[in-house]
Amino acid sequence: KISTSGIYRLALYNRYISDLGKDDSDYVSSQELARATGHTAAQVRKDLTYYGSLGEPGKGYEIGKLKTLLTGIFNKDRIRNIIIVGVGNLGMALMAYEGFKSQQFNIIAAFDIDVMKIGKSIEGVKIHDIANMETTLTDLNAEMAIVSVPASSAQEVIDKLVSAGIKCILNFAPGHLNVPEYVNIHNVDLSIELDRLYYLLKNVE
Amino acid sequence: KISTSGIYRLALYNRYISDLGKDDSDYVSSQELARATGHTAAQVRKDLTYYGSLGEPGKGYEIGKLKTLLTGIFNKDRIRNIIIVGVGNLGMALMAYEGFKSQQFNIIAAFDIDVMKIGKSIEGVKIHDIANMETTLTDLNAEMAIVSVPASSAQEVIDKLVSAGIKCILNFAPGHLNVPEYVNIHNVDLSIELDRLYYLLKNVE
Ligand SMILES: NC(=O)c1ccc[n+]([C@@H]2O[C@H](COP(=O)([O-])OP(=O)(O)OC[C@H]3O[C@@H](n4cnc5c(N)ncnc54)[C@H](O)[C@@H]3O)[C@@H](O)[C@H]2O)c1
Ligand SMILES: NC(=O)c1ccc[n+]([C@@H]2O[C@H](COP(=O)([O-])OP(=O)(O)OC[C@H]3O[C@@H](n4cnc5c(N)ncnc54)[C@H](O)[C@@H]3O)[C@@H](O)[C@H]2O)c1
Numbered sequence A, B: 001k002i003s004t005s006g007i008y009r010l011a012l013y014n015r016y017i018s019d020l021g022k023d024d025s026d027y028v029s030s031q032e033l034a035r036a037t038g039h040t041a042a043q044v045r046k047d048l049t050y051y052g053s054l055g056e057p058g059k060g061y062e063i064g065k066l067k068t069l070l071t072g073i074f075n076k077d078r079i080r081n082i083i084i085v086g087v088g089n090l091g092m093a094l095m096a097y098e099g100f101k102s103q104q105f106n107i108i109a110a111f112d113i114d115v116m117k118i119g120k121s122i123e124g125v126k127i128h129d130i131a132n133m134e135t136t137l138t139d140l141n142a143e144m145a146i147v148s149v150p151a152s153s154a155q156e157v158i159d160k161l162v163s164a165g166i167k168c169i170l171n172f173a174p175g176h177l178n179v180p181e182y183v184n185i186h187n188v189d190l191s192i193e194l195d196r197l198y199y200l201l202k203n204v205e
Helices: A004-019 A030-037 A041-050 A063-074 A089-096 A098-102 A130-139 A151-163 A190-204 B004-019 B030-037 B041-050 B063-074 B089-096 B098-102 B130-139 B151-163 B190-204
Strands: A080-085 A105-112 A125-129 A144-147 A168-171 A184-187 B080-085 B105-112 B125-129 B144-147 B168-171 B184-187
Touching: A004 A030, A004 A041, A004 A063, A004 B004, A004 B190, A030 A041, A063 B190, A080 A089, A080 A130, A080 B190, A089 A105, A089 B089, A098 A105, A098 B190, A105 A130, A125 A130, A130 A151, A144 A151, A144 B190, A151 A168, A168 B190, A184 B190, A190 B004, A190 B063, A190 B080, A190 B098, A190 B144, A190 B168, A190 B184, B004 B030, B004 B041, B004 B063, B030 B041, B080 B089, B080 B130, B089 B105, B098 B105, B105 B130, B125 B130, B130 B151, B144 B151, B151 B168
Parallel strands: A080 A105, A080 A144, A105 A125, A144 A168, A168 A184, B080 B105, B080 B144, B105 B125, B144 B168, B168 B184
Antiparallel strands: none
């Protein structure tokens, strides 16, 4: 099995070639993939060889073949249903984000505690009352959840999601949140992205 | 020099120990850091040894010493000024995000094109007219910019930032954007975070 950072790199290569807008019969080099994702060309070659994809010397990797390989790994051949909890500023931006749809993620329901929001729809997705989440989820086939509520409600919301059978959570609320061993939670902290940039800035000064 | 993915790992260790809420005299093991960041304990040890930090056998790393080491790398001893362009749903969520302040990032100004927003303030930060950005920036000491405008305006906004002297850009708008060689642009695509999670879900089924 490949490490989670290996998966992250493959997801970056996948995104880069799907945004590239070149023909399937065109080629992309390991150097180009390395430059686009901030890794080394040797790491790119190692990752792709692990999955059986061998570049052609002097030419690189055929884009069509890479797409088939990467689609297989990330199982993009079917749509994945996600729910979102907390429809504030961040939640609204995520519901409107085209990048989810284009990557076959389908937001099928949203939940909030604010009576002014419950019952409304955003981008065609209905906002339900968090109090009814467990029963609402039994009728839906949701596989993953995005949590964008304030830090003060995050643990309680995550506990509800886990008891409703959600096993994958993308969490934006700050702080250390507890989940059982069998649940995958991934905490996004955008200030880390700024740290990386800042380090690069410092190095060029 | 360490690779950008190495920097990313260090930023993750740094965030984990600052959220941990333990005393500086406590210890953290390489296994714990590995579990929290999705890498291997061997990779954690390799990263920290590279920077001269040696754990104590059986005990791990002293948290106080690790904090000093990581603060030095990410230069947290001074506040870094950032600007934000595009104060829509995502921009507002980023302006309100406590995580930036706690990591010594200070949003000093915002820019937008919408006359209904220009002149207002969010969390004490004034929204300026993008048309005056170059002159407004000459009075400010901004080092980095966050771009959260629609894809259709992103390239034009990034060109303006580069000509105003900004060398580090955290971009959320989708698509392939061009910057000169000396500018560091980092594109955030949250659907990649979902890809990683989905792969983990698939593997446990
Ligand atoms: N990780 C990052 O990089 C990052 C960036 C920006 C914001 N954030 C975080 O994302 C979260 C949301 O930020 P925002 O700016 O959208 O906040 P917001 O206040 O605009 O929105 C929060 C929403 O959650 C709802 N809510 C509150 N308690 C709830 C509960 N128990 N159940 C269901 N819904 C509930 C509110 O009604 C509101 O609609 C915050 O925790 C913030 O710190 C993180
Ligand atoms: N990368 C990700 O994971 C992710 C997630 C969510 C949203 N997004 C992206 O972030 C961007 C913002 O999303 P949103 O939901 O906040 O959109 P929004 O429409 O709510 O906000 C866009 C803001 O940009 C302003 N704007 C438009 N053109 C401008 C220009 N030329 N100069 C300055 N300001 C300008 C608008 O007035 C508005 O305030 C979009 O490109 C969206 O695709 C990315």
